Amino acid sequence: MPAFVMVGRKVCTDPKFSLNDLTGSTGRLDVLLRCVNSAFMLSNDIRRNVEIYLVLLGEPDPPRAILFRGKELKYLNPDERSTAALVKNALMKDAGADWVNSTPGIFTARKDLAGILEELGGRRIIYLKEEGDKISGINLDESDVFVLGGKEDLSPVEEALLDGRPETRRVTLGPRSLHADHCITIALNLLDNSLKE
Amino acid sequence: MPAFVMVGRKVCTDPKFSLNDLTGSTGRLDVLLRCVNSAFMLSNDIRRNVEIYLVLLGEPDPPRAILFRGKELKYLNPDERSTAALVKNALMKDAGADWVNSTPGIFTARKDLAGILEELGGRRIIYLKEEGDKISGINLDESDVFVLGGKEDLSPVEEALLDGRPETRRVTLGPRSLHADHCITIALNLLDNSLKE
Numbered sequence: 001m002p003a004f005v006m007v008g009r010k011v012c013t014d015p016k017f018s019l020n021d022l023t024g025s026t027g028r029l030d031v032l033l034r035c036v037n038s039a040f041m042l043s044n045d046i047r048r049n050v051e052i053y054l055v056l057l058g059e060p061d062p063p064r065a066i067l068f069r070g071k072e073l074k075y076l077n078p079d080e081r082s083t084a085a086l087v088k089n090a091l092m093k094d095a096g097a098d099w100v101n102s103t104p105g106i107f108t109a110r111k112d113l114a115g116i117l118e119e120l121g122g123r124r125i126i127y128l129k130e131e132g133d134k135i136s137g138i139n140l141d142e143s144d145v146f147v148l149g150g151k152e153d154l155s156p157v158e159e160a161l162l163d164g165r166p167e168t169r170r171v172t173l174g175p176r177s178l179h180a181d182h183c184i185t186i187a188l189n190l191l192d193n194s195l196k197e
Numbered sequence: 198m199p200a201f202v203m204v205g206r207k208v209c210t211d212p213k214f215s216l217n218d219l220t221g222s223t224g225r226l227d228v229l230l231r232c233v234n235s236a237f238m239l240s241n242d243i244r245r246n247v248e249i250y251l252v253l254l255g256e257p258d259p260p261r262a263i264l265f266r267g268k269e270l271k272y273l274n275p276d277e278r279s280t281a282a283l284v285k286n287a288l289m290k291d292a293g294a295d296w297v298n299s300t301p302g303i304f305t306a307r308k309d310l311a312g313i314l315e316e317l318g319g320r321r322i323i324y325l326k327e328e329g330d331k332i333s334g335i336n337l338d339e340s341d342v343f344v345l346g347g348k349e350d351l352s353p354v355e356e357a358l359l360d361g362r363p364e365t366r367r368v369t370l371g372p373r374s375l376h377a378d379h380c381i382t383i384a385l386n387l388l389d390n391s392l393k394e
Contacts, residue, residue, distance in 0.1 A: 020217060023276045030276045034234075043374040078376065079220045079227045080277050136390070174389040177240035179275065182382045189383045192371040193333070 001049040001070075002191060003123075003145045004039055004184055005116055008032050008054060009152050013061040015091035022084055027058040029087065033080045034181035035148070039188070040070055041078050047188070048073075049142070053116050054087075063112035066090045066102075073105030113147075113158050117165070120145050125168040128183050132170035140191050148180040198246040198267075199388060200320075200342045201236055201381055202313055205229050205251060206349050210258040212288035219281055224255040226284065230277040231378035232345070236385070237267055238275050244385070245270075246339070250313050251284075260309035263287045263299075270302030310344075310355050314362070317342050322365040325380050329367035337388050345377040 010027035022030040032054045039052040048070045056064040066087060068076075075086065090102035099107040109115075117125070126138075126146045147154075147162060154162070162168045173186050207224035219227040229251045236249040247267045254260055263284060265273075272283065287299040296304040306312075314322070323335070323343045344351075344359060351359070359365045370383050 020278075023274065023279065034275070037231075038379065041376050041379070043376055045374070077220065078231070081217075082220065174386050176386075176389050177242070178386075179238050179240055182235065182238070182386075185379045185382045186386045189371050189373075189375075189379075192373050 001051060002142055002188070003120060004035065004050070004052040004187075005113065005120075005145060005147045006032055006035050006052065006054050006180060007113055007149055007154060007158065008056050008058065009155070010058040011054075011056040012058045013056050013064040013091060014059070015088045017084075017088065019081055019084055019088075022080060026084075029084060030080055031180060032056075033083045033087070034179070035184055036068055036076070036083050037078050037080075038181040038184035040068065040073065040076060046070055046073055046076060050188070052184075055111070055113055055116060057112070063110060063115075064091065064095060065109050065111040065116060067099060067107040067109075069105045069107065071105070075103055076105075113154075114161055117161065122167060125162055125165060126171050126187075127162050127168055128173065128187070129170050130172060130177050132172040135171050135173050135187075135190060138169065138171060140187075140194050142191070142195065144191075146184070146187055148183055198248060199339055199385070200317060201232065201247070201249040201384075202310065202317075202342060202344045203229055203232050203249065203251050203377060204310055204346055204351060204355065205253050205255065206352070207255040208251075208253040209255045210253050210261045210288060211256070212285045214281075214285065216278055216281055216285075219277060223281075226253075226281060227277055228377060229253075230280045230284070231376070232381055233265055233273070233280050234275050234277075235378040235381035237265065237270065237273060243267055243270055243273060247385070249381075252308070252310055252313060254309070260307060260312075261288065261292060262306050262308040262313060264296060264304040264306075266302045266304065268302070272300055273302075310351075311358055314358065319364060322359055322362060323368050323384075324359050324365055325370065325384070326367050327369060327374050329369040332368050332370050332384075332387060335366065335368060337384075337391050339388070339392065341388075343381070343384055345380055
């Protein structure tokens with residue numbers, strides 16, 4: 001199943017954030033919430049074969065990873081606010097090295113990008129960047145792992161981590177610089193169409 | 198410039214809606230807000246060559262159209278809540294047959310789908326549907342008008358209006374049934390790539 005990994009460099013790891021100020025006071029959690037929507041939402045259905053890992057690196061308690069697993073996911077709605085409430089629930093859990101379950105299909109652990117990549121093993125990494133190989137020249141596969149920076153790009157250390165793996169490809173979706181959630185929507189549509197044909 | 202037309206059959210036309218309950222009490226205004234995000238948001242930029250027409254048909258004062266024109270647009274942010282505040286401002290204006298300006302780049306008028314299509318003249322209509330011609334077989338053009346249903350499909354009367362025009366094509370983006378905002382993201386990416394090549 002395709003996986004997405006999304007880093008939120010400044011996204012708040014305190015569950016006490018306000019649902020009424022998702023853009024101003026959460027270190028741009030709203031960006032990650034829109035990515036969750038893009039990863040799962042179909043008209044009257046959820047993409048059961050998708051997973052998304054959110055990596056929260058903001059204060060006061062980084063790193064914190066939140067995994068949404070389509071197969072088991074419940075209570076997900078398309079709007080930002082209700083997804084933020086699910087993230088809030090996950091942040092309330094004590095997180096350790098192993099995943100703990102929050103609500104159905106949502107898990108949390110104390111992991112950073114390196115930890116997530118280790119867990120995803122030898123799967124091909126598609127690092128979505130403005131500069132890279134055109135996606136039209138790539139045969140996408142259901143086992144691909146798509147990595148995206150959030151509001152800011154990945155750090156040099158994180159980029160080195162990706163580029164140090166033989167299975168990493170830097171790939172661009174087109175001539176415009178896109179938001180991460182839009183990249184996920186486009187990647188999944190390309191995958192839908194490539195598997196259908 | 199490409200235009201999108203999005204019908205919200207039950208979307209509330211009263212500016213007094215609550216910003217804290219966009220999903221529950223607005224007749225699904227949140228769906229339209231996400232469409233506005235998809236139509237304009239680039240990473241650190243706005244698509245200046247795009248227009249989107251929202252057609253609100255809910256109580257108490259339908260029909261009400263709100264036009265977002267990229268060329269002049271200001272104060273647009275990617276989150277749902279702040280875009281909802283812009284819609285609220287537009288709904289506070291007295292609307293008549295002609296467009297009146299609300300905030301920069303945002304206009305409102307008393308128009309339904311028929312009125313909008315009349316205004317858009319003889320441009321080709323791409324009616325995005327689950328069943329239709331594959332988009333990969335179509336040469337997209339910057340002057341295309343993309344029409345989408347909202348939470349519900351268009352009414353039989355509205356569909357007859359579209360199908361009665363010789364320049365209408367029913368087009369599908371892929372094998373899955375997608376949300377309207379995701380359709381806009383995919384259509385714009387296809388347009389970006391077709392114009393670039």
